Amino acid sequence: MTRKLFFALITLLLVLVVLPGLPSVKSTSEVAIVDPRYSVPYPCLPSCAVNITLVGAGAISSVWIVAPGYNYSLPIVATWHNDTYYIVEVEVPKDVMPELYDIYVETDNGVVREPRALWVLKSYPTNITILHLTDIHIGAMADNNHTATYYYDAAVNLINILPVDFTVITGDDVDNGNDLVSLKKFYLMTNRARKPTFIIPGNHDHYGTNIYTFQQKYYGKYVGPRYWKRILGKFIIIGLDAGARGFLDEEQLHWLENTLKKYENKTKIILIHYPLFNYRIFREVSGSWKDIDALKSMFYRTWVAQISSAQEFLRLIEEYDVKLVLAGHTHEDGLVLYNGKTWFVTTTxxxxxxxxxxxxxxxxxxxxxxxxxxxxxxDKNPLAERASYNIEQLTLRYIEGPDGLSATIIAEIPEDYPLDIGETTLYFYLKKAEGYKAYGDAKALELKPYGPQQYIATVKAVLEKGSRVVATVAATEDKTPPQVRMDSYTVTGDVVTVYITASDDGWGLDKVCLAYETQSGEKGMVEAYHWKANYYIATAVTGPEATIWVVAIDVAGNTQQTPKVNISQPPEQQTQP
Known part of the structure; x- marks a missing residue:
C-alpha cells in the first residue's frame, strides 16, 4: 500500500467514526463548511439546534444566516473539534421566518459562506412534491444546437416557478468530474434556485478523479458529500453514491442498513445514480431478494455484474420498506412498481x-x-411508457447583464404544454444599486437585500400557454445595440456553417441569427446556438451560392447586423467514366 493511499484511508476512517453519514474528507488548507451544504440542506423548524461542520476553521466567533430580506444571528451553544473537523452547535431563533438560508461562520481564518444550506420550515409536511432532475452534464453538448447549460437553465427556472417542495438531482452533475470550469458553473447555476436541492454524484462526476481529489478538489469542494441522509419530519431522504462502476460497496451498504434501521418508522426515499431495474421497463414486478436469479434479467448491467451488491441492496429495500428509489444514468425513462409498494423511478x-x-x-x-x-x-401512463415532461418544448432562459445591474427571464410556453403555470414569481440576482425598475412583462417589483453586496428582485409574471414573456429588472435603460461580427464560415455542399462573435454591454443578448438569401431568391433565418463566452455557431442549408449576414438582437430589442457576404463553392469534380 502506498503512503498516500494509507493516509487517505486513515482519514476516511476518522470521518466515518466522527461523522456517520458524511463519509468524505475535505482539505484543511482553507476554511469551508462541509455540512450542511447547498446540495444537502438541513431541514428544521424554528428553535431547533443545528450542527455545522467545518474544516480549516480555527476558533469560531459568530454564526448567522441570510435569506432575501432576512438576517439572523444564531447563538452558539457549543463547539468542539478533532484533527479534521470543527463543529459548532447553534440554535435557530424561535421567531425566524420560514426560508432557505445561507450560512455564514466567522472564524480565526476568515468568514465562510455556504449558500442555501439551512431550510427552515413553519411545520413539517405531510406530503412532499419532488422535482426530479438527473444527468445534467454541464460541460457537454446536449444536442446539435444546445449545450447542457441551455436546458439546465430552463430546469433551474422551473425549480422556482413550479409548485414543488424541493428538487433532487440524481447524478452526472458535470460531464467530467475534474472539469473545474463546469463544476463552478454547476455551483453558480444551481444556487439561483430558491428552493432546496438534494444532489448526489454519478459516474461522470468521478471521471478524472481519485478517492482523494474527488472529495478535496472536485465534487466535494463544489457540490457536496458522496452519500448522506436528511430527516424531513416523517420522511427520510437518503443519497447514495454508486461510484464510477455502478454498484454499492460494502461500506455504503453497511451504512445504509444502519441508517434504515435507525429510522425504521420514517417514509423512506433513496436517491442513486444507477437504476437497479433497467430503462425501458414499465411494469409491476413481483419478486424477492432471496430469488435474485429470477429478477436479474430486468436489472441494469452494472448490477448484474455485481449481483451480490444488487441482492443486498434489494434486501434492504424490501426489509425496511423503502417507498421510492429515484435514479438516472440511462438517459431514458423506466418505471417499476415492485411488490406493489416500492416505486423504482428512472428519469430521462x-x-x-x-x-x-x-x-x-x-x-x-x-x-x-x-x-x-x-x-x-x-395522454401518458408512466407505468406503461416514457412519460417524463419534455423540457425541450419550453424556453426558460436567465440572462444576466455583463455589469450585474440587470437580469432578464425569457419564457415561451407552447399552447399544448401539459403543465399549467399561470401567474408566478420570478427571481433575479442583482448587484446593489439605485434606480432598479421592472420592464417588459415584469410586474410588482420587490427588492430585498441578500448578503452584503446583492439584491434579490422578485416580480410577478403570467406564463400563459402560447405566450412569450420577457421580464427584465434593470438599474438603467438599454438603448445601445449589441456588437456582432462574422468571424469565418465554411461551405460543405449546400450547407454553410458560420462562426460568430457577439456581445451586448446593456441587458444582454436575446438571440443571434444567421440570415441568408439563396441564389433563387429564397430568404431565411436560423438561430445560432451559444457555444461558449461570446461565441456562437449557426448552420443553414443555403445551396452552394448565397448571400449571408448575421443579426444580433438584445433583450431590450435593439438590433445590429453584419455586412452581407456572398458565398460560393465550385461544383464538385465529376469522376470520368
Missing amino acids: TTSGQYDSQYHGFRIITVSENGSVKVSAPP
Missing part, C-alpha cells in the same frame, strides 16, 4: 446527450403514509 436526462428520448424531468408526490404518485402528461 435533463440536459445531457441522448440516443432516442427527449430531455425531461419528472414530478413525484409522496405522502407520509408512503403512497406515491408519479405525475405525467394527460
Whole structure:
C-alpha cells in the first residue's frame, strides 16, 4: 500500500467514526463548511439546534444566516473539534421566518459562506412534491444546437416557478468530474434556485478523479458529500453514491442498513445514480431478494455484474420498506412498481446527450403514509411508457447583464404544454444599486437585500400557454445595440456553417441569427446556438451560392447586423467514366 493511499484511508476512517453519514474528507488548507451544504440542506423548524461542520476553521466567533430580506444571528451553544473537523452547535431563533438560508461562520481564518444550506420550515409536511432532475452534464453538448447549460437553465427556472417542495438531482452533475470550469458553473447555476436541492454524484462526476481529489478538489469542494441522509419530519431522504462502476460497496451498504434501521418508522426515499431495474421497463414486478436469479434479467448491467451488491441492496429495500428509489444514468425513462409498494423511478436526462428520448424531468408526490404518485402528461401512463415532461418544448432562459445591474427571464410556453403555470414569481440576482425598475412583462417589483453586496428582485409574471414573456429588472435603460461580427464560415455542399462573435454591454443578448438569401431568391433565418463566452455557431442549408449576414438582437430589442457576404463553392469534380 502506498503512503498516500494509507493516509487517505486513515482519514476516511476518522470521518466515518466522527461523522456517520458524511463519509468524505475535505482539505484543511482553507476554511469551508462541509455540512450542511447547498446540495444537502438541513431541514428544521424554528428553535431547533443545528450542527455545522467545518474544516480549516480555527476558533469560531459568530454564526448567522441570510435569506432575501432576512438576517439572523444564531447563538452558539457549543463547539468542539478533532484533527479534521470543527463543529459548532447553534440554535435557530424561535421567531425566524420560514426560508432557505445561507450560512455564514466567522472564524480565526476568515468568514465562510455556504449558500442555501439551512431550510427552515413553519411545520413539517405531510406530503412532499419532488422535482426530479438527473444527468445534467454541464460541460457537454446536449444536442446539435444546445449545450447542457441551455436546458439546465430552463430546469433551474422551473425549480422556482413550479409548485414543488424541493428538487433532487440524481447524478452526472458535470460531464467530467475534474472539469473545474463546469463544476463552478454547476455551483453558480444551481444556487439561483430558491428552493432546496438534494444532489448526489454519478459516474461522470468521478471521471478524472481519485478517492482523494474527488472529495478535496472536485465534487466535494463544489457540490457536496458522496452519500448522506436528511430527516424531513416523517420522511427520510437518503443519497447514495454508486461510484464510477455502478454498484454499492460494502461500506455504503453497511451504512445504509444502519441508517434504515435507525429510522425504521420514517417514509423512506433513496436517491442513486444507477437504476437497479433497467430503462425501458414499465411494469409491476413481483419478486424477492432471496430469488435474485429470477429478477436479474430486468436489472441494469452494472448490477448484474455485481449481483451480490444488487441482492443486498434489494434486501434492504424490501426489509425496511423503502417507498421510492429515484435514479438516472440511462438517459431514458423506466418505471417499476415492485411488490406493489416500492416505486423504482428512472428519469430521462435533463440536459445531457441522448440516443432516442427527449430531455425531461419528472414530478413525484409522496405522502407520509408512503403512497406515491408519479405525475405525467394527460395522454401518458408512466407505468406503461416514457412519460417524463419534455423540457425541450419550453424556453426558460436567465440572462444576466455583463455589469450585474440587470437580469432578464425569457419564457415561451407552447399552447399544448401539459403543465399549467399561470401567474408566478420570478427571481433575479442583482448587484446593489439605485434606480432598479421592472420592464417588459415584469410586474410588482420587490427588492430585498441578500448578503452584503446583492439584491434579490422578485416580480410577478403570467406564463400563459402560447405566450412569450420577457421580464427584465434593470438599474438603467438599454438603448445601445449589441456588437456582432462574422468571424469565418465554411461551405460543405449546400450547407454553410458560420462562426460568430457577439456581445451586448446593456441587458444582454436575446438571440443571434444567421440570415441568408439563396441564389433563387429564397430568404431565411436560423438561430445560432451559444457555444461558449461570446461565441456562437449557426448552420443553414443555403445551396452552394448565397448571400449571408448575421443579426444580433438584445433583450431590450435593439438590433445590429453584419455586412452581407456572398458565398460560393465550385461544383464538385465529376469522376470520368
